[in-house]
Amino acid sequence: MKKLLALLLSLCLVAALCAGCGSTPTPAEDDSTTTTPEEPVTVRLGGLKGPTSMGMVKLLSDNDAGKTTNHYEFSMAGSADELTPKMLQGELDILAVPVNLGSVLYNNSDGAVQLLAVNTLGVIYLVEKGGQTVTDWNSLKGQTIYATGKGSTPEYALNYLLAQNGLDPETDVTVEYKSEHSECLAALLSNEGSVAVLPQPFVTTAQMKQDSVHVALDLTAEWAKLQEGSEEPSAMLTGIVIARTDYVAEHPEEVSKFLDGYKASVEYVNANVDDAAKLIAAFDIVPEAVAQKALPYCQIVFIEGAEMKEQLSGYLKVLFDQNPQSVGGALPDDAFYFQR
Numbered sequence: 001m002k003k004l005l006a007l008l009l010s011l012c013l014v015a016a017l018c019a020g021c022g023s024t025p026t027p028a029e030d031d032s033t034t035t036t037p038e039e040p041v042t043v044r045l046g047g048l049k050g051p052t053s054m055g056m057v058k059l060l061s062d063n064d065a066g067k068t069t070n071h072y073e074f075s076m077a078g079s080a081d082e083l084t085p086k087m088l089q090g091e092l093d094i095l096a097v098p099v100n101l102g103s104v105l106y107n108n109s110d111g112a113v114q115l116l117a118v119n120t121l122g123v124i125y126l127v128e129k130g131g132q133t134v135t136d137w138n139s140l141k142g143q144t145i146y147a148t149g150k151g152s153t154p155e156y157a158l159n160y161l162l163a164q165n166g167l168d169p170e171t172d173v174t175v176e177y178k179s180e181h182s183e184c185l186a187a188l189l190s191n192e193g194s195v196a197v198l199p200q201p202f203v204t205t206a207q208m209k210q211d212s213v214h215v216a217l218d219l220t221a222e223w224a225k226l227q228e229g230s231e232e233p234s235a236m237l238t239g240i241v242i243a244r245t246d247y248v249a250e251h252p253e254e255v256s257k258f259l260d261g262y263k264a265s266v267e268y269v270n271a272n273v274d275d276a277a278k279l280i281a282a283f284d285i286v287p288e289a290v291a292q293k294a295l296p297y298c299q300i301v302f303i304e305g306a307e308m309k310e311q312l313s314g315y316l317k318v319l320f321d322q323n324p325q326s327v328g329g330a331l332p333d334d335a336f337y338f339q340r
Contacts, residue, residue: 040071041254046083046095047076049285051120051200052239053096055300057279059265069257076283088112093247094258099237100153100327103316106336107328113242114338116259118308119266121299122220122236123200124154127213130193134216137165141172146187146196150177156322157236158197161219164226188213199238201286201294208293220299227314234314238299248338256340259304266302269295309337 047053053076063072075092077083080101086092088109096119097105105113126145128134134143140162149155155177159169167173178184181202188196189210197219198206206213223236241262248255269276273295280295281288303311319326 040069041251042071042073043254043258044091044093045072045074045258046087046092047074048080048083048096048098049076049078051123051298051300052098053283053285054276054280054291054295054298055119055266055269055302056096056262057265057276057283057285058268059261060283061279062261062265068261070254070261076285087242087244090244092244093251094241094243094255096239096241098153099240099312099315100319102240102242103332103336104326104328105242106332107330111335112245114245114248115308115312115332115336116241116243116248116255116304116338117262118237118240118301118303118312119262120237120239121301122157122223123238123298124157124197124219124236125200125203125215125297126195126197126217126219127188127203127206128193128195128216129188129191129206129210129213132214132216133193134195137162137167137217137222140195141167143195144174144176146176146178146184146194148178148181148184148197153319153326154197156319156326157219157223159322160318161222161226165222200298201290203297204290204294208290232314232317233310234318235311237312237315240312243338252340255338259340263302266300269300305339309334309339312337 045056047056059068060072060074062068063074075083075086080097083092083095084097084101084105087095088105094116099118102113102115126134134140147154147158158175162169162173169175176187178187181198184196184198185202185206188194188198188206195216203215220236223234227233227235243255273292276295277288277291280286280291285291286294313331316327316331320331324330
């Protein structure tokens with residue numbers, strides 16, 4: 001009897017142990033059930049009003065909806081002068097800027113910034129009000145051209161194109177420089193038969209005001225013609241995305257996530273003009289009607305890696321040859337060009 005009782009007690013003990021194994025999680029199971037999702041890392045992002053920020057709008061919209069792997073705090077300004085000091089002071093991590101400014105900042109800050117991507121090709125056009133008198137570069141001889149950017153990239157790019165097409169910028173044409181695009185636009189609209197160099201979306205704004213305004217020459221396409229067969233080809237570029245060098249070194253995964261999201265945003269904007277125009281207006285970049293008409297001509301792109309380096313280094317060389325200070329006194333070395 002005692003042996004039977006002992007056996008029954010042993011069986012009960014085994015059953016209890018087995019029940020315990022089935023109902024009580026192991027330490028590994030406990031860990032898996034208590035793991036919380038990784039919090040998005042905050043990236044402080046900046047951009048300028050105009051084409052250089054238009055490609056970001058889907059990324060920014062997804063961010064507001066909580067759909068991005070990074071969390072973005074976005075700052076926008078009308079001038080790069082408002083945002084570049086914040087980047088150099090460590091208050092911004094990534095910033096969209098005019099194409100030569102990245103090189104200037106790199107050279108003047110001991111390499112404190114790196115180039116992540118090209119985001120805008122040339123958005124500059126030579127437009128004419130009235131008759132079709134400008135049909136090629138030679139037909140500009142003797143003309144007055146309204147333009148902006150005296151002493152900066154637009155002047156050097158225009159001079160290069162004029163000279164490469166057989167015109168002396170000093171004697172064959174008269175370039176009347178205005179301080180702002182709006183002044184240039186006003187001069188064009190008030191003078192029949194006048195010619196001006198304007199970027200998008202100002203070209204679209206001019207055409208919406210007066211239907212006699214038309215594009216005579218696409219300066220990006222004209223630049224590309226000059227590169228055919230060149231040993232060091234370049235592209236006419238407008239905008240780039242830069243980041244603080246120390247931020248890139250400390251947060252490589254977040255930078256890569258940004259680039260992936262930004263690329264997808266650019267692709268969306270180019271493929272969905274109507275919806276993108278609504279987002280562009282919502283972020284107060286330009287009005288929806290202007291964005292809708294201008295987007296196909298804004299040449300918003302995403303170019304990184306070796307192709308980015310090839311296109312930008314050639315363009316910076318053209319600017320350097322005209323005025324070394326336009327790129328910060330020297331052509332940037334390989335460390336400037338980020339590759340993942």
